[in-house]
Amino acid sequence: MSDHVLVINAGSSSLKYSLIDAGSGEALADGLIERIGESESHQKHRGPDGEAESSDAIGSHEDALRAALDAFETHGPSLDDLELAAVGHRVVHGGSKFSKPTLIDDALVAEVTELVPLAPLHNPANLEGIKVARRMFPDLPQVAVFDTAFHQTLPPHAYTYAVPSEWLEEHGIRRYGFHGTSYSFVSGQAARELGRDLSDLNLIVLHLGNGCSVSAVRGGRSVETSMGMTPLEGLVMGTRSGDLDPAVHGHLVRELGWSVDEIDKALNSKAGLKGLAGENDFRELSRLRDSGDANAQLAFDVYCHRIKKYVGAYYAVLGTVDAIVFTAGVGQNSADVRAVALEGLERLGIRLDPVRNADPAEDGVVSTDDSGVAVLVVPTNEEWEIARQAVDLVRG
Numbered sequence: 001m002s003d004h005v006l007v008i009n010a011g012s013s014s015l016k017y018s019l020i021d022a023g024s025g026e027a028l029a030d031g032l033i034e035r036i037g038e039s040e041s042h043q044k045h046r047g048p049d050g051e052a053e054s055s056d057a058i059g060s061h062e063d064a065l066r067a068a069l070d071a072f073e074t075h076g077p078s079l080d081d082l083e084l085a086a087v088g089h090r091v092v093h094g095g096s097k098f099s100k101p102t103l104i105d106d107a108l109v110a111e112v113t114e115l116v117p118l119a120p121l122h123n124p125a126n127l128e129g130i131k132v133a134r135r136m137f138p139d140l141p142q143v144a145v146f147d148t149a150f151h152q153t154l155p156p157h158a159y160t161y162a163v164p165s166e167w168l169e170e171h172g173i174r175r176y177g178f179h180g181t182s183y184s185f186v187s188g189q190a191a192r193e194l195g196r197d198l199s200d201l202n203l204i205v206l207h208l209g210n211g212c213s214v215s216a217v218r219g220g221r222s223v224e225t226s227m228g229m230t231p232l233e234g235l236v237m238g239t240r241s242g243d244l245d246p247a248v249h250g251h252l253v254r255e256l257g258w259s260v261d262e263i264d265k266a267l268n269s270k271a272g273l274k275g276l277a278g279e280n281d282f283r284e285l286s287r288l289r290d291s292g293d294a295n296a297q298l299a300f301d302v303y304c305h306r307i308k309k310y311v312g313a314y315y316a317v318l319g320t321v322d323a324i325v326f327t328a329g330v331g332q333n334s335a336d337v338r339a340v341a342l343e344g345l346e347r348l349g350i351r352l353d354p355v356r357n358a359d360p361a362e363d364g365v366v367s368t369d370d371s372g373v374a375v376l377v378v379p380t381n382e383e384w385e386i387a388r389q390a391v392d393l394v395r396g
């Protein structure tokens with residue numbers, strides 16, 4: 001039986017896909033279709049023969065998946081020859097119900113639909129991807145892998161907000177946490193790099209991409225995480241504010257007459273680095289900072305300060321820390337963020353090696369040999385993790 005999994009990540013106007021060998025992690029092909037439903041869409045497919053692009057209008061997710069399958073047929077590799085083991089779907093919100101990857105059937109679709117109020121921006125798009133893939137691959141097992149699942153091990157004192165208890169009981173208002181697929185992958189990789197058993201390790205893992213979050217992972221299980229009921233809470237992100245005094249919402253309503261939707265949109269799409277410096281892409285922000293832009297410098301400082309606060313807090317939660325692990329676009333690539341966020345923490349046993357940090361070697365270690373806490377850079381690979389979890393599930 002093959003280990004090939006088609007991994008699908010459906011967004012509101014996009015469809016991302018990868019064909020992964022779950023054994024080796026090799027991506028045999030991947031692609032992205034953006035601006036679905038607009039007059040001009042953008043499709044990119046990378047296969048064995050290189051990259052192909054087009055800008056034909058693609059009206060729906062169904063058309064997008066069909067266009068992706070056409071690209072496999074034209075540019076390879078042939079899905080018929082490869083024989084897929086499963087289709088793996090990234091699903092953002094699994095609520096309190098899903099702590100594991102789950103085979104998709106009508107009941108699962110109904111349950112994920114029930115969770116839409118908790119993730120109105122994400123789950124409907126994920127469901128759309130599931131529906132079209134089920135229609136196109138009716139005979140293949142399809143597996144939902146939830147971003148929240150890894151954090152279902154949070155203890156009640158970590159996931160409970162101090163609000164009237166019926167808010168949780170009746171409306172599911174609690175911390176769920178996200179980026180779980182990345183945490184699962186990166187924690188395992190970090191243990192391998194350290195030559196230790198994951199079950200013996202206390203890790204602080206920082207996923208710093210467009211979205212940013214941090215988790216305290218004890219023995220491979222998440223015990224704290226910075227994102228909450230939605231991915232808005234916690235660290236400063238590209239376009240999201242992260243932590244904010246909840247009273248700001250009332251102030252915006254009373255003083256500025258804003259609607260709930262306006263507030264949601266501002267805090268999710270116009271805040272964070274973009275709100276502070278007009279730029280959410282970290283590379284652009286760094287260029288602005290290098291050119292002496294004061295807003296970019298402040299945005300960088302706020303971003304790193306927030307990370308440092310969380311590192312201190314999660315150190316306290318864990319008691320002892322074996323390693324701090326940086327991953328995702330910013331975490332893997334910005335030596336500045338790693339250096340500034342961890343500056344002055346020598347008394348906690350955290351010592352970065354400036355030479356290693358500037359250009360991490362294969363093993364990812366960027367701390368000094370005498371650092372009590374190892375600091376690692378570990379590339380994430382959520383697609384591989386989804387493929388692995390899907391194959392493990394269908395093989396039983």
Ligand code: ADP
Nearest residue numbers: 208209210211280281282283328329330333334
């Ligand atoms: P996503 O959350 O969408 O998966 P990524 O993990 O790809 O995001 O991270 C995207 C972020 O990483 C962007 O802000 C991008 O500017 C930043 N990034 C990518 N490469 C670098 C780099 N070499 N230096 C600094 N930041 C980088």
